[in-house]
Amino acid sequence: MTDSRLSAITQRIEARSADSRAAYLERIAGMGEQGPHRGQLSCSNLAHGFAACSEQDKQALTLTESANVGIVNAYNDMLSAHQPLGEYPELVKRAAHGVGCTAQVAGGVPAMCDGVTQGTPGMELSLFSRDIIAGSTAIALSHNMFDGALCLGVCDKIVPGLLIGALSFGHLPIIFAPAGPMTSGLSNKEKAAVRQQYAEGKVGRDELLKAESAAYHGEGTCTFYGTANSNQMLMEVMGVHIPGAAFEPPGTEMRNALTVAATERLCKITALGNEYTPFGHVVDAKCIVNAIVALLATGGSTNHSIHWIAIARAAGILIDWQDFNDLSAITPLVARVYPNGSADVNHFHAAGGTGYVIRTLLDNGLLHEDVKTNWGEGLRHYTQEPQLDNGRLTYIDGVSSSADTDVLRPADDAFSAEGGLRLMEGNLGRSVIKISAVAPEHQVVEAPAVVFDDQTELAAAFEAGELEKDFIAVVRFQGPAANGMPELHKLTPFLGILQDRGFKVALVTDGRMSGASGKVPAAIHLTPEALSGGPIAKVRTDDLLRLDATTGELQCLVDAGEWNSREAAVRTGDGSEQGTGRELFAHMRRAVSEAESGATVF
Structure with missing residues (x-):
């Protein structure tokens, strides 16, 4: 049963947002009434849209009877978290073909790294890049060639920007697919110690660079629980990923299987099928509240006290810092991941990860279970754990107890009674x-x-x-x-x-x-x-x-x-x-x- 305090805060948000939410839903309903939008394109428009496609894809796109997936990609090969996304489009296209659908790269969005620009003038573009990404997402999807979209992104401003842009196309089903964290290197605690030693003049730049390079050493997201990894936790609890997608490392058979499954699922939930799941209906007030609770329960990034306000408003939902404060007061801290502990996100994932966090919060009435997700009705789906069966993705019940209570604890025996x-x-x-x-x-x-x-x-x-x-x-x-x-x-x-x-x-x-x-x-x-x-x-x-x-x-x-x-x-x-x-x-x-x-x- 949902905690009465959680319900009261959510009802307050819903009442405050009634007019703006109704206007948003009316707008996306109007967009959705036109059916597959490429069916409304003139012959010249459509010819431009599939000129470079294979003859097989041209035939499918002409008939408008199977889904065409628009890929919005934040790939670049300077940013370790996004470097793996370079291989995703071909994987997604093969997966779409496998279920009788098509996929096209709709567009790219910029992806800057706060780790590279930290303390430099370039950092002054960082926050604004979020709104640029939102606009870039809208440009990518504005061609009206698509029945659904797959958003590929991981890091700090990229996921919030993709979300804001995607919500302008809330009549479409939209799934997010990440790349996962890099493998563990030098521990975050050791890295921080060297940084302090450098600031005190006790070690030189060579020693500092050696430590930093040992911490940030390969493809994937940085392993501390900063904004990028907070993004992925929130994508899970919002039901925007497919279950278990957040923290599988890049390049593994499981990671590829998750991306294939996300594509296949997207093809099933367009308006052309029987499980139509418009993105604007997934992201509602309960979904936003669930995201904030998960952020607080895991000690996530303070940046999201800005980003999620902007995301919510893009869906017609009005939240403020009082809502964060009041939710924090009723949300126990169930995770200790650096900088709130010594473990990194790989340790967090091994201890039970997103599935365990969602399970223990649900079991204690601290998340709304009765929500629409990209995987179906109800958040309980996201307590499941992905497994491979002869290369195909299957799901089993996720863990019901933490494998390391120094990292993850049940909500009724938490590290702290409040989110912090x-x-x-x-x-x-x-x-x-x-x-x-x-x-x-x-x-x-x-x-x-x-x-x-x-x-x-x-x-x-x-x-x-x-x-x-x-x-x-x-x-x-x-x-x-x-x-x-x-x-x-x-x-x-x-x-x-x-x-x-x-x-x-x-x-x-x-x-x-x-x-x-x-x-x-x-x-x-x-x-x-x-x-x-x-x-x-x-x-x-x-x-x-x-x-x-x-x-x-x-x-x-x-x-x-x-x-x-x-x-x-x-x-x-x-x-x-x-x-x-x-x-x-x-x-x-x-x-x-x-x-x-x-x-x-x-």
């Missing part, structure tokens, strides 16, 4: 904080502010020995309108070192941290942002700040009269953001919404 994501409020505005990896003794910090207008200033102050004290770093003018809201993960080693030395430190910023947010308390995504005159722009160095993650309090402890009379600081420089292509995104910086509205231009 909190809404922070006070005279500095609204923000979120992830405390699942923050020790209790570090969750309350009251200390003087040290204000920075750029992350490089903090690094320079650390190098100069100016931060050997208790302080709260205020890093501002990092919001979406200011510079695209880059991740500030490069600050983690510096703040972590100071915390390890016994100082009370924290971070307050209108920017983002990485999906690998860790042990230092960080109130992030602060809204309104400094560029918009938000209160963070009033803070001065040596102001006393209080960050209390246990109560959700974020305050500048300055006399109210003085605080109200203060002028907001103005960003130095012209804010033109030139170089590394940033000038091309000026229109997006001008149009973007605030973080709690999804930081989107749509």
Whole structure:
């Protein structure tokens, strides 16, 4: 039975979203009423659409009696997580032919790597790339040649962007197929230790590069539980994958079988068959709530407190940080995966993985079971485990107990009674904080502010020995309108070192941290942002700040009269953001919404 608290939050979201959801469903219903869209194309349009196909495929596409799958691919061979996707189109085409259907690559979408751009000007394009990907997905599917779509993508902004774009074609069935994580290399804990040693000057660049290369060593997704792997957990619980697809490594017989099965399933659920499953009906309020619960239960990426707001709105569903906060209060933390533990996602997968997480949350009433998925009615399908039988994919009942309770625990005996994501409020505005990896003794910090207008200033102050004290770093003018809201993960080693030395430190910023947010308390995504005159722009160095993650309090402890009379600081420089292509995104910086509205231009 569904927990009454979960039901109440979901009903609140449904009531708030009633008008926008109805408008969305009406729009996609109108698109679906036209039937197979290539049947509406003129002879010239259709001839252009299949000119390069084989004669067999041309005949199938002319008759419009079998499904044509549009492949939207985020492949590139620079990004390890997406490099395996280069082989997928031919595999998908063969699988489609095997069930009497066809498949075409509808288009590609960009896929940038936050790991490569972290701490560089290129990171200022990262968040905006999500909306570019959404638009690129729409362009790919706009040819109206397709009865369904297979979206190939894995990493940070790519999956959210594909989801937003796919939801504009919610009358089509759409399945997501990932590539899986790389095999385990140097442990995340060892890698982090070398990073801190490098920041302290104890090891050189050669030793740092050796450690990084041992951690990130082959094809597949990075093995820590950051945004990319959080994406895959959420795709499973939303019923957007086929069951068990998230964490099988690339290049295996099982991985290929999962991709083939996803293609075959997609061909079965188009409007041409008896199991029509439009994507816009899969992604509803219960589906979005399930995604947030799974995120919180596994200690997933803080980036999704932005992305899933934008995704939900693309389906006509309105959520905010209060919903995240209230769901976190009722969601137990059932997983410990780096940075919330020492295990990586391969260990998580071996211990029971997505199937076990979904089972234990369902069994404790903490997920909605009565949902539509790409695999059929009901979320219980996603507790099953894929197996190979003479090369064909079959399913058996998944594990009902964890193989390693240091990594996965049942919801009724969890690592923590709460999910660890909190809404922070006070005279500095609204923000979120992830405390699942923050020790209790570090969750309350009251200390003087040290204000920075750029992350490089903090690094320079650390190098100069100016931060050997208790302080709260205020890093501002990092919001979406200011510079695209880059991740500030490069600050983690510096703040972590100071915390390890016994100082009370924290971070307050209108920017983002990485999906690998860790042990230092960080109130992030602060809204309104400094560029918009938000209160963070009033803070001065040596102001006393209080960050209390246990109560959700974020305050500048300055006399109210003085605080109200203060002028907001103005960003130095012209804010033109030139170089590394940033000038091309000026229109997006001008149009973007605030973080709690999804930081989107749509």
